[in-house]
Structure formats: structure tokens, C-alpha cells
Amino acid sequence: MQTPLTVLIADDEPHIRHLVGAKLKSAGYQVIVASNGRDCLTLAQEHHPALIVTDFQMPMLSGYDMSLQLAGDQSTADIPIILLTARGHKLTEQDLAATGIRILMDKPFSPNDLIARIHGVLKPAA
Amino acid sequence: MQGTLNKPMLDQATATFVSRCTALGLSVWACDECGLTRQIPESANPPACQSNSHDDARLCALLTQVLTTLQQNQQAMQVGPDQHAVWLPDPEGQVQGWVLVQSTGDAAKLGDLNSLARSLAWTLVDLRQLDQSQFAVDDLAEQLGQSYENITMLYSIGLSMSSLETPQHLAQGICDQLRMTQGYGWSAARFFKTVEDISALTDACLIAGQLPCPEEIFREMTGRMLAQWNDKNWTRLLQVNEHELATLVGSEVILDPIRHDGKVIGVLMAGGKTGPDPEATSGDTQLLDAIAGFLGAFHENAARFTEQKNMFIGSLEAVSTALDAKDPYTYGHSERVAMLGMRLAEAIGLSADEVERIRISGLVHDVGKIGVPESVLCKTGRLTDEEFEQIKKHPRIGYNILKGIPKMADVLDGVLYHHERWDGRGYPDGLYGEAIPLYGRILGVADTFDAMSSTRSYRAAMMRDKVFAEIARCAGTQFDPALVNPFLAMDFSEYDEMVRRHQGANDSDRSSQAA
Numbered sequence: 001m002q003t004p005l006t007v008l009i010a011d012d013e014p015h016i017r018h019l020v021g022a023k024l025k026s027a028g029y030q031v032i033v034a035s036n037g038r039d040c041l042t043l044a045q046e047h048h049p050a051l052i053v054t055d056f057q058m059p060m061l062s063g064y065d066m067s068l069q070l071a072g073d074q075s076t077a078d079i080p081i082i083l084l085t086a087r088g089h090k091l092t093e094q095d096l097a098a099t100g101i102r103i104l105m106d107k108p109f110s111p112n113d114l115i116a117r118i119h120g121v122l123k124p125a126a
Numbered sequence: 127m128q129g130t131l132n133k134p135m136l137d138q139a140t141a142t143f144v145s146r147c148t149a150l151g152l153s154v155w156a157c158d159e160c161g162l163t164r165q166i167p168e169s170a171n172p173p174a175c176q177s178n179s180h181d182d183a184r185l186c187a188l189l190t191q192v193l194t195t196l197q198q199n200q201q202a203m204q205v206g207p208d209q210h211a212v213w214l215p216d217p218e219g220q221v222q223g224w225v226l227v228q229s230t231g232d233a234a235k236l237g238d239l240n241s242l243a244r245s246l247a248w249t250l251v252d253l254r255q256l257d258q259s260q261f262a263v264d265d266l267a268e269q270l271g272q273s274y275e276n277i278t279m280l281y282s283i284g285l286s287m288s289s290l291e292t293p294q295h296l297a298q299g300i301c302d303q304l305r306m307t308q309g310y311g312w313s314a315a316r317f318f319k320t321v322e323d324i325s326a327l328t329d330a331c332l333i334a335g336q337l338p339c340p341e342e343i344f345r346e347m348t349g350r351m352l353a354q355w356n357d358k359n360w361t362r363l364l365q366v367n368e369h370e371l372a373t374l375v376g377s378e379v380i381l382d383p384i385r386h387d388g389k390v391i392g393v394l395m396a397g398g399k400t401g402p403d404p405e406a407t408s409g410d411t412q413l414l415d416a417i418a419g420f421l422g423a424f425h426e427n428a429a430r431f432t433e434q435k436n437m438f439i440g441s442l443e444a445v446s447t448a449l450d451a452k453d454p455y456t457y458g459h460s461e462r463v464a465m466l467g468m469r470l471a472e473a474i475g476l477s478a479d480e481v482e483r484i485r486i487s488g489l490v491h492d493v494g495k496i497g498v499p500e501s502v503l504c505k506t507g508r509l510t511d512e513e514f515e516q517i518k519k520h521p522r523i524g525y526n527i528l529k530g531i532p533k534m535a536d537v538l539d540g541v542l543y544h545h546e547r548w549d550g551r552g553y554p555d556g557l558y559g560e561a562i563p564l565y566g567r568i569l570g571v572a573d574t575f576d577a578m579s580s581t582r583s584y585r586a587a588m589m590r591d592k593v594f595a596e597i598a599r600c601a602g603t604q605f606d607p608a609l610v611n612p613f614l615a616m617d618f619s620e621y622d623e624m625v626r627r628h629q630g631a632n633d634s635d636r637s638s639q640a641a
Contacts, residue, residue: 015382015411018362026365108269108409 005050006030010040012058023111037061056085067099080121275307283420293324301334311398312337316348338375380406382418386425394418446489453504455582458628464488466572473612487540494524518553540565549603567606571613
């Protein structure tokens with residue numbers, strides 16, 4: 001049996017971690033969670049997840065700044081990232097190009113849509 | 127998302143295109159099978175236009191065949207003796223559709239056809255963008271509408287928190303609103319068996335809407351879930367076939383803990399969502415999170431309120447006990463008058479709030495005796511007129527002591543007027559009949575009954591039947607006649623029990639003082 005892919009979820013709101021975590025587990029992924037950008041960065045370097053779903057606004061280190069740091073580190077630069085944003089956060093193409101952020105997703109979102117996007121990012125590589 | 131484009135504008139654009147083509151002596155063919163041209167409505171076609179039937183397989187095949195050629199060759203291309211195909215490019219230069227035209231007149235005018243087609247193409251692009259903007263506007267409007275619902279709901283929850291709702295009332299109201307505004311089939315608040323501070327919620331299961339399963343099973347299962355609860359093993363989303371509760375109710379269940387003093391005291395749940403997206407979104411879990419937070423905060427407040435009230439009453443009790451202790455014969459008097467007043471208030475159907483006020487009033491009714499010398503209070507012989515004048519001051523003194531305390535305004539009547547008489551011969555103001563506030567009249571009966579029933583420095587206790595006879599005799603002179611019968615019909619076993627308790631405590635107090 002294939003080892004399940006690991007997805008790292010970072011959000012300071014527990015309900016988001018729970019909601020996304022439960023859906024991902026049901027979809028067969030292994031899930032690890034962080035409640036701020038700094039922990040997420042550490043966990044990403046430790047576990048090298050297949051994908052990261054992260055909130056934009058988080059204590060200590062924002063999702064975007066964390067993505068910049070991951071991109072700057074050879075060992076984590078290739079991890080694809082889905083950034084959850086509130087409407088109104090305007091990130092330009094250039095902003096995104098400097099990071100591993102593949103998809104921006106507006107909050108509130110349907111977790112089923114999110115899972116579909118995650119499949120979209122991970123399936124071609126698998 | 128590819129909705130229907132704005133029809134009047136599309137009609138106008140195609141009509142303009144067709145009429146210009148007609149002016150050039152060209153007739154327009156629209157084929158239903160071929161991408162965008164299906165958008166050209168039949169009604170918009172002027173008589174010159176021959177609308178091809180869908181089953182014209184030959185034409186469709188022909189059009190499909192020329193598609194690739196058209197993409198490379200950006201000119202109108204001849205596809206038959208008098209037929210030309212012209213393509214409609216999108217902003218990236220890709221084919222977004224095409225039309226077939228039949229030349230009936232001067233074929234040389236075909237050159238103008240391309241520019242006409244371009245203008246139609248741009249109109250179509252504009253329309254499509256407009257459609258997308260419209261979609262985005264609709265989407266935002268919908269979200270705004272939902273946000274409005276949420277804010278209204280949180281606002282009304284906030285309002286009910288500030289009114290004096292009981293904890294069950296509030297939790298039930300929250301479940302009802304959550305279900306109605308968010309489209310859940312049901313919603314429930316389930317509390318632990320060990321909810322301290324708020325006994326009304328212990329093991330409570332408040333449900334809004336129709337559960338898709340017997341309530342008993344739901345109650346039992348959620349109770350079991352709570353019993354196994356710990357902060358690490360729970361999740362906010364229960365899914366069918368993964369969790370027994372979700373499987374039982376046949377839908378996703380979202381839940382959020384209600385916390386009090388940092389401890390989880392229960393959970394708020396919702397399920398059976400209907401609508402286009404019946405599965406929980408992050409907006410749903412966020413709202414539930416906020417509401418559960420509200421409930422927790424309300425319970426914190428309710429517990430603090432009860433705590434403060436108990437402390438307040440406790441200090442009043444301490445004051446009245448200290449007062450009663452000045453005279454061993456009045457030990458426990460205030461507590462007994464409070465209890466009798468409370469029972470009489472209940473018997474004549476006063477509200478729970480008023481009953482409580484009368485109890486407090488009874489506890490403090492004699493507080494003014496602090497200002498009367500002990501030598502007078504405890505005198506065994508007959509009082510002189512001067513001494514009696516001093517005794518008569520105690521209601522006014524008590525009133526003056528208490529009037530400065532916030533929250534005591536409602537109970538002052540009982541303190542000031544418990545010595546007034548129905549016939550106007552009482553003190554301090556000599557009020558008559560119903561001019562005497564009700565609290566004063568009620569406490570007057572209770573006070574006199576307890577005084578006659580217990581031993582005083584100036585006489586021994588009277589027997590119960592003598593006391594009853596005296597009270598009955600004084601109906602309409604000393605007492606409000608409407609209060610006498612309800613009072614005499616009361617059950618006095620609670621009173622007798624209290625007297626025994628006070629007697630015992632008083633005796634042991636005195637023996638320990640003697641030792």
C-alpha cells in the first residue's frame with residue numbers, strides 16, 4: 001500500500017484546522033497542523049509535506065512571509081502552497097512568483113472545493 | 127458560471143450585425159451546434175437570415191472542418207459557391223465562435239465582413255465580461271446577505287445576553303436562531319453532567335428543529351460522547367460513516383465546545399444542513415465558534431451574577447444574624463420573618479422576583495434596631511413611653527441605613543412600613559389600609575406571627591392556636607384582611623423546623639459562651 005501523502009495545515013483559528021483536517025483525513029491524507037507561521041515553518045522543514053495549506057494572517061509570521069522563507073530554503077522550495085485569504089488581500093502575480101504559492105483561496109471557503117484544488121495540485125505529480 | 131448572457135444586449139448586437147450584413151447583400155446563417163453562434167436567438171434573426179436546423183449534419187461537419195483553417199487564416203473564407211465563414215476572435219485571438227454568411231449580391235463587399243465580425247466579436251467579449259462581473263457581484267451580494275444574517279444573529283444573541291434570560295432560555299434561543307438563519311435541519315446544545323454553578327444546565331439537552339432520530343437515542347449518544355471528552359480527542363466536524371453521531375442523524379455534524387472558567391461545560395452542535403452546498407464551510411464553523419463563545423461568556427456572567435448575589439444575601443444574613451443576636455430572644459427572627467413573608471407572597475400569587483424581594487426585605491426589616499439601645503431592646507419589664515418612642519424609630523433608622531445601598535430600593539417599603547396597621551394606628555407614618563405598601567403589610571403579618579410564637583424578654587411564647595386566633599381577630603384592624611386567610615392556610619412545618627434549628631443553635635451558643 002502506498003504511504004499517504006502528508007499535508008500541513010497552518011491556521012490560528014482552530015475551527016479551520018479541524019474542518020480542513022477532518023476532510024483531508026477522510027480523503028486519505030496524513031495531516032499535521034500548526035497554529036502560527038513560525039511553527040509551520042519548523043514543521044515544514046522537519047516533515048517536508050507534500051503540500052501546505054496556510055492562512056494569510058497568523059500570529060508571529062504571516063502565511064505569505066512564511067512562504068517566502070520556505071522558497072528561500074533549498075529543502076522546502078519545492079513544496080506547493082495553497083494560501084487562504086480574506087477577500088481584499090491583493091497579492092500580485094509577482095508576489096506569488098517569488099513563493100511556492102500555487103493557489104489563492106478566499107475565506108469563507110467550502111472544504112470540498114479546497115480538497116478538489118489539493119487533488120489538482122498533487123495528482124499530476126503522483 | 128457560464129450563465130446566460132445579457133439577452134437584450136446580445137439581441138441588439140446580433141440584430142445590428144445581421145442588418146449590416148443584409149445591407150451588404152449578405153444573409154447570415156447561424157448554426158446551433160457551433161459554439162457561440164447558438165447564442166444568436168432566433169427571434170433576433172430578421173427575415174433575411176436563414177436559421178439552419180440543428181440536424182443539418184452536412185453543414186455542421188463542414189463548419190467543424192473549417193474551424194482549424196479559420197484559426198490560422200484570419201480572413202473570411204469561402205466554403206461554398208456563395209458561402210463564406212467568418213470567425214469571431216476573443217481578446218487572445220482565439221476562435222470564440224463563427225458565423226456563416228451567404229452572399230446573394232456583390233461578393234466584393236465581403237471585404238467589409240471581417241470588420242463587422244470583429245465588432246460583433248468585441249461586443250460578445252464585453253457581454254461575457256459583463257456576465258462575469260455580474261456573477262462576481264451576485265456572489266458578493268450573496269455573501270454580504272449571509273454576513274448580514276450572521277451579524278443580525280450575533281447582535282440579537284448579544285441583546286438577549288444583556289436581558290435577564292435564564293441560561294436554558296438563552297441556549298434554546300441560540301439553537302433556534304442558528305437553525306433558522308443558517309439552514310440547518312436541527313441544532314442542539316448539550317451540557318455535561320457536571321456543570322457546576324449553573325445547575326439548570328446539568329445534563330441538559332436543548333434541541334431546535336426536528337431531529338432525524340429519536341431524541342432519547344440522541345441524548346444518550348451525545349451524553350456518552352461528552353463523558354469520553356477530552357480536549358485532544360475531539361474534532362469540530364463529524365462525518366457520516368466515520369462518526370456514530372453523524373451516521374445516526376445521516377448528515378455532517380459540526381460542533382464547538384462551550385467553555386466556562388476554561389473548562390468545557392458542553393457542546394453546541396448543528397446538522398442536517400440543506401441548500402445548494404449542504405456540507406459545512408469554513409464560514410459555518412466560524413459562526414458556530416463565535417456563538418459557542420457567546421454562550422460561554424454568558425455562562426461566565428450568569429455564574430458571577432449568582433455568586434455576587436449569594437455574597438450580597440450572605441452579608442445581609444450576617445448583618446441580620448448579628449442584629450438578632452443582640453437579644454437572645456430574637457435569635458433567628460429575621461430569617462423566619464423572611465421565610466414567612468416569602469411563603470405568604472407566594473400564596474397570594476406574586477411573581478418570583480417579588481417573592482425574592484420580600485425575602486430580602488424580611489431579612490433586613492429590623493436592621494434599624496442597631497440604632498436602639500440594648501437596654502431598651504432587651505428590657506424585661508414594661509417600656510416607658512420614652513423607651514417605646516425609641517423602639518418606634520427603628521423602621522426609619524433601618525430605611526436610612528439601607529437607602530444608600532444600590533439595589534435595595536425595591537425592598538425599602540418592607541423595612542419602613544412593617545409596623546403600620548390596617549386601621550392607621552401603626553408607625554412610623556400612621557398610614558391607613560391600601561396606602562400601606564404591600565411589602566409592609568405582608569411583613570407586618572409575618573413579623574407579628576413570629577413575635578407571638580416565640581418567647582420574648584417581656585412574655586412567654588403563645589400556643590399556635592392562640593396565635594392563629596389572635597391573627598384572625600386582628601384582620602381589618604391590625605392586618606390587611608385579604609392577607610389573613612392565605613396566611614392562616616399556610617403550611618407551618620417549615621417554620622417549626624426553623625424554630626427548632628434556631629433554638630438549638632442559640633442554646634449551644636449560650637452554653638459555649640458560659641463555658
